[in-house]
Amino acid sequence: MRFSGFRVIKEALTGYKGWGSLWRTPEPQASYDYVIVGGGGHGLATAYHLAKVFGAKRIAVLEKGWLGSGNIGRNTTIIRSNYLLPGNEPFYEFSMKLWENMEQEFNFNAMVSQRGILNLIHTDAQRDAYRRRGNAMRFAGADSELLDREQVRAMYPWLNFENARFPIKGGLLQRRAGTARHDGVAWGYARGADLLGVDLIQNCEVTGFRIENGRVLGVETTRGYIGAKKVGVAVAGSSGRVMAKAGMRLPIESHVLQAFVSEGLKPFIDGVITFGAGHFYVSQSDKGGLVFGGDIDGYNSYAQRGNLPVIEDVAEGGMALMPAIGRARLLRAWGGIMDMSMDGSPIIDRTGIEGLYLNAGWCYGGFKATPASGYAFAQLLATDAPHPTAAAYRLDRFARGLVIDEKGMGAQPNLH
Numbered sequence: 001m002r003f004s005g006f007r008v009i010k011e012a013l014t015g016y017k018g019w020g021s022l023w024r025t026p027e028p029q030a031s032y033d034y035v036i037v038g039g040g041g042h043g044l045a046t047a048y049h050l051a052k053v054f055g056a057k058r059i060a061v062l063e064k065g066w067l068g069s070g071n072i073g074r075n076t077t078i079i080r081s082n083y084l085l086p087g088n089e090p091f092y093e094f095s096m097k098l099w100e101n102m103e104q105e106f107n108f109n110a111m112v113s114q115r116g117i118l119n120l121i122h123t124d125a126q127r128d129a130y131r132r133r134g135n136a137m138r139f140a141g142a143d144s145e146l147l148d149r150e151q152v153r154a155m156y157p158w159l160n161f162e163n164a165r166f167p168i169k170g171g172l173l174q175r176r177a178g179t180a181r182h183d184g185v186a187w188g189y190a191r192g193a194d195l196l197g198v199d200l201i202q203n204c205e206v207t208g209f210r211i212e213n214g215r216v217l218g219v220e221t222t223r224g225y226i227g228a229k230k231v232g233v234a235v236a237g238s239s240g241r242v243m244a245k246a247g248m249r250l251p252i253e254s255h256v257l258q259a260f261v262s263e264g265l266k267p268f269i270d271g272v273i274t275f276g277a278g279h280f281y282v283s284q285s286d287k288g289g290l291v292f293g294g295d296i297d298g299y300n301s302y303a304q305r306g307n308l309p310v311i312e313d314v315a316e317g318g319m320a321l322m323p324a325i326g327r328a329r330l331l332r333a334w335g336g337i338m339d340m341s342m343d344g345s346p347i348i349d350r351t352g353i354e355g356l357y358l359n360a361g362w363c364y365g366g367f368k369a370t371p372a373s374g375y376a377f378a379q380l381l382a383t384d385a386p387h388p389t390a391a392a393y394r395l396d397r398f399a400r401g402l403v404i405d406e407k408g409m410g411a412q413p414n415l416h
């Protein structure tokens with residue numbers, strides 16, 4: 001089944017009876033060449049790229065719930081490549097380029113919208129830092145523009161310029177950044193992988209690893225033992241728990257991050273805006289709701305719900321930036337479990353166990369990385385060599401002191 005404008009019209013005229021399931025529901029086989037643990041964005045993108053780019057066969061994705069039930073379906077949908085450090089920026093720009101071509105490639109509408117992201121500047125020191133970041137982005141082939149106060153005012157005249165506690169002095173703009181429909185991304189990769197013969201197995205929790213003589217032989221699951229030549233783990237917020245089953249302790253803490261949606265309002269934010277004097281970011285959905293978020297909850301948790309003090313803190317950030325938001329009613333809030341690494345950057349690497357590979361540490365920025373993470377993890381699994389843009393995401397960098405401390409906050413996940 002291919003999606004097209006003609007198909008939509010035909011289905012509308014014939015009672016929508018021709019739409020089939022997006023993917024099969026296969027029974028697990030006794031063994032596979034590749035088993036990917038976790039049916040989130042990264043696991044599905046990995047399976048898709050393994051089959052599509054690296055021609056791999058006999059691939060299964062094992063998901064303990066339903067596809068897209070984790071962070072891929074819970075995030076605030078921002079995609080961007082506005083990073084500073086050489087270990088990060090080329091990777092995220094690679095991801096941005098994959099976003100730009102993704103829907104045509106897997107023939108699914110993921111609503112990728114390059115509506116731009118504006119990071120607001122509130123101090124002279126921040127302008128210096130953002131100028132440096134903008135230059136680093138350009139070195140890696142990304143786009144960036146430094147705006148002055150009047151250019152920002154022309155874009156968003158209703159921001160609080162006049163009497164603000166943190167006056168707006170300009171902004172760093174990336175026009176190619178934007179948003180994408182998060183669960184549409186999961187469904188698109190799932191459908192694309194299924195069409196290439198990948199078995200997507202839902203309600204199948206990995207409960208253990210069978211390891212002999214330092215080599216992984218397969219995984220124990222709630223649906224029985226499944227053998228595998230190679231196992232790739234991409235379980236985001238559950239990374240610590242799952243890898244503990246292989247006897248590994250990770251440099252990762254799990255924290256909750258909340259997202260918020262207001263009642264529907266007339267369109268007034270056509271891009272993504274981030275507040276530079278606090279932690280608050282906002283965009284507006286196609287249905288009119290303001291989609292916003294801020295800091296992680298300050299304690300470790302595996303619960304997919306957050307606490308009230310963070311709601312208050314995020315609302316304060318919003319009020320400081322755009323007082324008009326105070327009249328909007330909050331409609332929904334939810335939480336997802338973040339795999340916070342100790343330097344705020346991800347891990348895509350082999351482990352000390354032969355045949356076992358790890359994709360983790362995405363903190364709260366892994367949605368934008370989904371295409372590149374899937375591509376790079378697939379390359380590592382297929383060839384045992386890292387993708388050039390992901391070569392710094394080594395698991396042993398914490399022991400070797402080669403951290404990628406993008407925010408300069410040190411090993412404090414609550415500050416990244």
Ligand SMILES: Cc1cc2nc3c(=O)[nH]c(=O)nc-3n(C[C@H](O)[C@H](O)[C@H](O)COP(=O)(O)OP(=O)(O)OC[C@H]3O[C@@H](n4cnc5c(N)ncnc54)[C@H](O)[C@@H]3O)c2cc1C
Binds near residue numbers: 038070077334363365
């Ligand atoms: C509120 C919120 C806002 C965010 N905003 C953004 C944003 O704007 N931009 C951005 O770039 N990033 C954002 N993120 C981060 C981003 O969503 C994550 O980094 C990314 O989705 C993680 O990768 P994933 O999609 O593979 O994770 P997930 O979707 O969580 O996938 C992991 C999967 O593994 C499964 N699993 C766990 N244990 C097992 C097991 N034992 N066996 C089998 N399966 C298992 C889980 O059920 C889950 O489906 C946000 C996250 C949240 C929660």
